[in-house]
Amino acid sequence: MRCIALTLLAAVMISGCIAEQASFPSELEPTNYTIENITFNKTHALMFDNFRWNHMPVTIYMYTQNATDRDIEAFREGMKIWKDQTDGLVAFKEVDSPQVADITVRWTKEVPVVGEEAVELGTSMPKVIDTGLFNLSVGCEVTIVTKTSFSTSCPQLVAAHELGHALGLDHPNTTNPAVRYYDIMYPQLHCLQRVTPDILDTLKELYRMQPAPDLTFMNVTSTKRNVHLDIKMVVMNRGLLDSNATELQIKARSNVIGTFDLPVIEPGSQLTITGKITVLSDITELELVIDPGRKNTDMYPNNNVMLLRTVW
Numbered sequence: 001m002r003c004i005a006l007t008l009l010a011a012v013m014i015s016g017c018i019a020e021q022a023s024f025p026s027e028l029e030p031t032n033y034t035i036e037n038i039t040f041n042k043t044h045a046l047m048f049d050n051f052r053w054n055h056m057p058v059t060i061y062m063y064t065q066n067a068t069d070r071d072i073e074a075f076r077e078g079m080k081i082w083k084d085q086t087d088g089l090v091a092f093k094e095v096d097s098p099q100v101a102d103i104t105v106r107w108t109k110e111v112p113v114v115g116e117e118a119v120e121l122g123t124s125m126p127k128v129i130d131t132g133l134f135n136l137s138v139g140c141e142v143t144i145v146t147k148t149s150f151s152t153s154c155p156q157l158v159a160a161h162e163l164g165h166a167l168g169l170d171h172p173n174t175t176n177p178a179v180r181y182y183d184i185m186y187p188q189l190h191c192l193q194r195v196t197p198d199i200l201d202t203l204k205e206l207y208r209m210q211p212a213p214d215l216t217f218m219n220v221t222s223t224k225r226n227v228h229l230d231i232k233m234v235v236m237n238r239g240l241l242d243s244n245a246t247e248l249q250i251k252a253r254s255n256v257i258g259t260f261d262l263p264v265i266e267p268g269s270q271l272t273i274t275g276k277i278t279v280l281s282d283i284t285e286l287e288l289v290i291d292p293g294r295k296n297t298d299m300y301p302n303n304n305v306m307l308l309r310t311v312w
């Protein structure tokens with residue numbers, strides 16, 4: 001009699017426990033999800049890591065008000081130096097409207113003095129978006145100084161140096177004087193300077209990948225209470241190009257249980273999606289898929305899929 005009573009009591013406790021648990025929320029958390037990173041082998045100093053443009057040629061508009069014909073010609077020669085000495089890996093092209101230009105160039109007679117014995121011959125101000133994978137160059141303002149106490153027989157190298165900054169290159173940090181002296185990015189002008197093998201190797205590395213978007217889950221939180229799932233997903237484009245509009249699917253046991261529209265996402269931008277979905281109460285695993293129809297050539301398609309599992 002005592003035995004039966006105990007068994008009955010245990011049964012009541014177990015069923016009570018199950019009923020209670022079903023009403024508690026459970027969290028589903030990402031499993032084995034990695035966000036990719038790229039490391040480039042650089043042999044030349046860069047102003048920003050993983051710096052690059054997402055297209056070639058890079059377009060240039062010249063505000064020529066303060067420039068002589070020789071100044072303009074020298075700048076065009078500076079553009080050509082990059083194309084010729086990189087075999088077209090990087091190239092610049094003149095356009096006739098600032099609205100469609102990546103780089104604008106101005107000439108000025110003001111001489112910003114940088115040191116007692118040096119005068120500045122030009123400046124370059126790159127604009128950069130950190131996409132997560134890259135520092136994507138989205139513009140640059142170049143200024144060339146026209147009147148200085150220093151006149152040179154190689155003004156095209158001043159232009160080429162500033163365009164090197166527009167390509168993200170910094171002044172060389174090598175201590176080898178033979179290399180520094182001939183480096184187009186060396187901050188003191190010398191008419192034998194050129195695109196060195198170090199620069200070329202670094203540019204080959206930075207431009208080895210085809211430009212593409214890279215849609216990636218940045219953060220996902222999800223809570224399930226019985227058959228109700230609340231989910232919040234942050235999707236970022238960490239690549240180089242705008243993504244195409246597409247969709248995000250949520251699957252349970254290979255069945256699509258939710259679909260969300262993903263609009264165009266620009267490089268470095270992210271989108272937060274929240275949703276409420278009805279699921280089977282015993283679901284413990286969900287699969288989230290960005291762009292299941294592959295409307296984008298994603299840089300890292302592996303990180304377009306995320307598994308969520310219940311955390312007990």
Ligand SMILES: [Zn+2]
Nearest residue numbers: 161165171187
């Ligand atoms: Zn410089």
